[in-house]
Amino acid sequence: SLSHLRSAVSSSSPASSDPDAPKQPFIIGVSGGTASGKTTVCDMIIQQLHDHRVVLVNQDSFYRGLTSEELQRVQEYNFDHPDAFDTEQLLHCAVTLKSGQPYQVPIYDFKTHQRRSDTFRQVNASDVIILEGILVFHDSRVRNLMNMKIFVDTDADVRLARRIRRDTVERGRDVNSVLEQYAKFVKPAFDDFVLPSKKYADVIIPRGGDNHVAVDLITQHIHTKLGQHDLCKIYPNVYVIQSTFQI
Ligand code: UZR
Numbered sequence: 001s002l003s004h005l006r007s008a009v010s011s012s013s014p015a016s017s018d019p020d021a022p023k024q025p026f027i028i029g030v031s032g033g034t035a036s037g038k039t040t041v042c043d044m045i046i047q048q049l050h051d052h053r054v055v056l057v058n059q060d061s062f063y064r065g066l067t068s069e070e071l072q073r074v075q076e077y078n079f080d081h082p083d084a085f086d087t088e089q090l091l092h093c094a095v096t097l098k099s100g101q102p103y104q105v106p107i108y109d110f111k112t113h114q115r116r117s118d119t120f121r122q123v124n125a126s127d128v129i130i131l132e133g134i135l136v137f138h139d140s141r142v143r144n145l146m147n148m149k150i151f152v153d154t155d156a157d158v159r160l161a162r163r164i165r166r167d168t169v170e171r172g173r174d175v176n177s178v179l180e181q182y183a184k185f186v187k188p189a190f191d192d193f194v195l196p197s198k199k200y201a202d203v204i205i206p207r208g209g210d211n212h213v214a215v216d217l218i219t220q221h222i223h224t225k226l227g228q229h230d231l232c233k234i235y236p237n238v239y240v241i242q243s244t245f246q247i
């Protein structure tokens with residue numbers, strides 16, 4: 001009802017935006033350590049936002065292809081370092097999608113450590129764009145495009161157990177090489193780059209995809225925010241109070 005609506009907003013502030021301006025998509029960043037349940041959380045959010053157009057862009061897509069020298073000594077390559085990603089391209093992708101334009105996302109092959117040269121994934125304009133990856137909060141320019149930042153916080157032993165299972169079953173690796181890579185690169189990079197970016201999160205989700213309450217709260221908040229976008233169009237003089245919360 002309108003009275004309910006009036007109590008929820010303040011009309012004393014100036015108009016927040018041009019009512020005729022096209023609605024900008026709502027950008028969500030989802031970060032957390034390897035095998036923390038980021039993708040699961042994203043899938044749960046997407047399911048619950050079924051009445052909106054939602055697209056998922058994974059930072060993994062922006063891995064740089066390895067040179068032949070790097071490929072020869074792939075065990076010494078650090079895939080968990082920020083330099084392993086083409087961050088300029090990720091930024092360009094995020095800016096383009098935020099402006100409502102489509103973007104052609106590269107396709108990275110984890111087996112060959114190369115980008116597919118013959119194809120890409122076309123990502124179209126959407127209401128919600130989710131940027132997912134271990135280091136999506138690392139670059140301040142990418143981070144500042146986000147309307148909401150979520151950190152999936154799962155214990156390291158649970159993550160390592162999942163990582164071993166995933167890399168052996170899905171990526172054809174043996175247990176020893178997974179453990180070696182974990183100790184040499186994955187854990188140090190988590191401590192140096194991933195964990196320090198947790199402070200930028202608006203919401204921290206313990207236990208990842210098992211945490212249905214957190215995902216419910218987050219999607220309710222996003223629904224409200226998307227509704228407010230519409231509200232600004234209908235009531236251009238109404239100023240919506242922003243809020244942040246922590247779980
Ligand atoms: P998530 N990774 C590979 O194993 N091979 C590649 O070619 C590219 C990336 C791993 C990467 C990182 N590191 O820990 C993980 N290593 O993918 C990130 N070693 O993926 O966020 O789904 O855990």
Ligand code: MG
Pocket residue numbers: 038039
């Ligand atoms: Mg994943």
